[in-house]
Amino acid sequence: MSKEKKPFNRRDLLHGGLQGACLLGLGGLSGALLAGGGKAESTVWQIDPYKCVACGNCATYCVLKESAVKCVHAFALCGYCDLCTGYFEPEPAELDTGAENQLCPTGAIQRTYIEDPYYEYTIDEALCIGCGKCVKGCNAFGNGSLFLQVRHDRCLHCNECSIAAACPSQAFRRVPASQPYLLKEADHAG
Amino acid sequence: MTPLRVLTLLFLLLGVLSASASAIERFPPPEFTQHTLPETAVPVPRAAAWDYIDSVVLLAALAAASYLSLARRSRRGLFVLMLFCLLYFGFWREGCICPIGAVQNVALALFDSGYALPWVALVFFALPLVFSLFFGRSFCGAVCPLGAIQDVVVLRPVSVPRWLQHGLGLLAYVYLGAAVLFAATGSAFIICQYDPFVSFFRLSGSINMLILGACLLLIGMFVARPYCRFLCPYGALLRVVGHLSRWRVTITPTECIQCRLCADSCPFGAIEPATTTQLPAIQASDKKRLGILLALLPVLILGGGFLVSRLSVPFSRMHATVRLAEQVAREQADRTRETTDASDAFRTTGEPLESLYARALAKRRQIGRGAWLLGGFLALVLGCKAIRLAVYRRRSEYQADRGYCLSCGRCYAYCPMDPRNQQAQPIEHGDDT
Ligand code: SF4
Ligand code: SF4
Ligand code: SF4
Ligand code: SF4
Numbered sequence: 001m002s003k004e005k006k007p008f009n010r011r012d013l014l015h016g017g018l019q020g021a022c023l024l025g026l027g028g029l030s031g032a033l034l035a036g037g038g039k040a041e042s043t044v045w046q047i048d049p050y051k052c053v054a055c056g057n058c059a060t061y062c063v064l065k066e067s068a069v070k071c072v073h074a075f076a077l078c079g080y081c082d083l084c085t086g087y088f089e090p091e092p093a094e095l096d097t098g099a100e101n102q103l104c105p106t107g108a109i110q111r112t113y114i115e116d117p118y119y120e121y122t123i124d125e126a127l128c129i130g131c132g133k134c135v136k137g138c139n140a141f142g143n144g145s146l147f148l149q150v151r152h153d154r155c156l157h158c159n160e161c162s163i164a165a166a167c168p169s170q171a172f173r174r175v176p177a178s179q180p181y182l183l184k185e186a187d188h189a190g
Numbered sequence: 191m192t193p194l195r196v197l198t199l200l201f202l203l204l205g206v207l208s209a210s211a212s213a214i215e216r217f218p219p220p221e222f223t224q225h226t227l228p229e230t231a232v233p234v235p236r237a238a239a240w241d242y243i244d245s246v247v248l249l250a251a252l253a254a255a256s257y258l259s260l261a262r263r264s265r266r267g268l269f270v271l272m273l274f275c276l277l278y279f280g281f282w283r284e285g286c287i288c289p290i291g292a293v294q295n296v297a298l299a300l301f302d303s304g305y306a307l308p309w310v311a312l313v314f315f316a317l318p319l320v321f322s323l324f325f326g327r328s329f330c331g332a333v334c335p336l337g338a339i340q341d342v343v344v345l346r347p348v349s350v351p352r353w354l355q356h357g358l359g360l361l362a363y364v365y366l367g368a369a370v371l372f373a374a375t376g377s378a379f380i381i382c383q384y385d386p387f388v389s390f391f392r393l394s395g396s397i398n399m400l401i402l403g404a405c406l407l408l409i410g411m412f413v414a415r416p417y418c419r420f421l422c423p424y425g426a427l428l429r430v431v432g433h434l435s436r437w438r439v440t441i442t443p444t445e446c447i448q449c450r451l452c453a454d455s456c457p458f459g460a461i462e463p464a465t466t467t468q469l470p471a472i473q474a475s476d477k478k479r480l481g482i483l484l485a486l487l488p489v490l491i492l493g494g495g496f497l498v499s500r501l502s503v504p505f506s507r508m509h510a511t512v513r514l515a516e517q518v519a520r521e522q523a524d525r526t527r528e529t530t531d532a533s534d535a536f537r538t539t540g541e542p543l544e545s546l547y548a549r550a551l552a553k554r555r556q557i558g559r560g561a562w563l564l565g566g567f568l569a570l571v572l573g574c575k576a577i578r579l580a581v582y583r584r585r586s587e588y589q590a591d592r593g594y595c596l597s598c599g600r601c602y603a604y605c606p607m608d609p610r611n612q613q614a615q616p617i618e619h620g621d622d623t
Contacts, residue, residue, distance in 0.1 A: 040309040055531040075227040079217025153233035160379035169535035
């Protein structure tokens, strides 16, 4: 830190000038960004369920061994169908809970009888791998009440989400951390 | 199972008839009287408080690193601080967000008004730069988790020839320029995609990145901190800013007696020997060379811009929209070609082809302009490097190069003028700690 006293010379002047310019530049940049950014809250990644095509990348591209993306269910949209096309194989042998009849590779969807003829389907997130097979089925022939979401108890909030980079439908986007989900709502026109 | 099959067929038909696929009430939700619908669970993200905690820890660590490297001159202290930061920013916070990646957030925010830069990203980007403007690269010395993980494996550093060190060091500017180009155009965050150590911090990640990280660490046993010296894009920024730093690491606390004991002590080849005085004749020829270089610089910049702009087509393929448009165009030209998930998804949106092509073309133009800038920037870097090598600098003492010194404090133990080294310590063993 010791700097010997030298007479002031050109090099010092240049040095000081550049230093000041650097500081000013950094300050100006920060100011401009903060002013322009407005609410510069932290963001997290989320899937727009109306864009997602359930391609299956969500299960494999997450940096976590077990993806942070899981299937969620908007119960208010569900038809509670007996023949759930998100739950059953396209041509099920039997409308029962046999594993061979289910779409879900891990049996993460639970089917519970409510009242005739309605069944409720709930996701066991510990088992769900986010492959979106059920989402595809539900979207194709059902109400589309099953959809994929980044689960924020698991997500690491990568600066760039690896799945977002691999998503074919550009369904991923940054959302404010205070509103971290893009859930399907009953009144969405689309 | 015939009735079932009929039912399935019926559903199939229904599905095909209702064109748009999402959230359609094909089956009106039942009105239950007895049963209440379950809530869809929404686990919250980590508390916003972490943003504040991270910023405060960063500020404190930078202040401590600057104090330890410049005032206390304590390698041991720096090492302990470095381990703490490795644990905190690396393994506990899992390496995200770091200043290196924050470069991209800042670049994106500058060019895309739709992206609101989180304040914590700005803090992480700016704080280490401000500190290095005053105290040298104290961030690299003890705070950066990527630097730390490489620093702990430095085993038997070999010295890299000067020309190679300076040459490879230019790679960092290429990386920086490319990262800014791709981030600013919204194409990709390549620094994050190719972060070699983050998979170690998270103890998970793609196998390729794990292998890359492991290779770098293996190399790093002998070529100290290879990522820092030759690749790190933020390090490139810090190197520039470090040249302007107000204070710097000085190897000797008092006066250099040119004993050369410290000459090989820096594992990063940052120590510049003292110079002999220069003959007037050489000085004159140096001046001439400098003049020529300065005159050539604009030509160099234009040439660089032109050269790199030739790459704008492959560059633009980094952007998803351009890739999609190319794929769709290929499918249009050849109807038998298999469609991809991306083109299928595009077709369900009902966007007209022309609008997609227009968007892709605009992106390609933007990236083309960026490529000109990138080329100009790289040529400028090259020119500045040449000028720096051409300009003679008088050094009356052994000095740590402000740009290349990582403020690690290893060289302190070698100077015989430091009273702490005059006591019992054998100077040959000024090892890691
Ligand atoms: S990668 Fe995209 S399209 Fe594929 S399942 Fe995930 S969100 Fe949906
Ligand atoms: S941000 Fe990271 S952890 Fe979260 S879903 Fe994407 S890849 Fe997985
Ligand atoms: S050069 Fe880059 S990776 Fe190395 S310590 Fe500095 S910021 Fe970290
Ligand atoms: S403090 Fe000394 S040993 Fe460490 S990087 Fe700087 S010059 Fe090299």
